[in-house]
Amino acid sequence: MLDTHKARDELREILNQKEYRVYHESKGIIETWWEKAKQWILEKLASIFPSVQVSDSAAGSVLIIVMVIVLLLLALSAFLLIRNHKRNRMLRKQKPLQSQQEINWTYRQHILEAERLEALGNFTQSTRHLFLALLLFFHDKGWLEARIWKTNWEYYEELRKVEQRKAQQFFKLARFFDEVTYGERKVNSEEYRQFHQDVMKELTEEELGGGVNVEKG
Secondary structure: OHHHHHHHHHHHHHHHHHHHHHHHHHHHHHHHHHHHHHHHHHHHHHHHOOOOOOOHHHHHHHHHHHHHHHHHHHHHHHHHHHHHHHHHHHHHHOOOOOOHHHHHOOHHHHHHHHHHHHHOOOHHHHHHHHHHHHHHHHHHOOOOOOOOOOOHHHHHHHHHHHOHHHHHHHHHHHHHHHHHHOOOOOOOHHHHHHHHHHHHHHHHHHOOOOOOOOOOO
């Protein structure tokens, strides 16, 4: 029984020694890295401010600030990547045309409806009709083929083959449209005005005479 206890105690001691050694080795690596990093910071600061004596503690503070900035940039990059992924996934999923009536309307009719809804303060639905006006306008130009079953991503791919610049602008407007229509984004008057301006710019650039002649009535 004594031998069993002794063997167990020896084994525990060996394991403890191993854990202690691994802990201190890892701690030594971290300390070595930290000292090298501080030395690098000291050298850089000395080259930038040769007349200023930089202390070791100051270099450590600068290193901490740099690490915090890097971590914040990494977090921001991750956030933007995730957000763009979600936006693009929405673009691949949602279909802007929901009924036969919407596709049978002319783009001018959609503009008139957008103006009517805008006057009522309904910017969400007005945004929808403005985007459908743009989509059907591109359809009339033969740059894409509007169909109820198609997604905005499919329209973007069609447009990209014939009009690269307009495809990029369409992509931007389609993402905003999807966020407002399907992502439950609350569009304010300022955002709506910018969207309206961007859509009308695309329409007027292609119209003969430099403008879209929309008769109200």
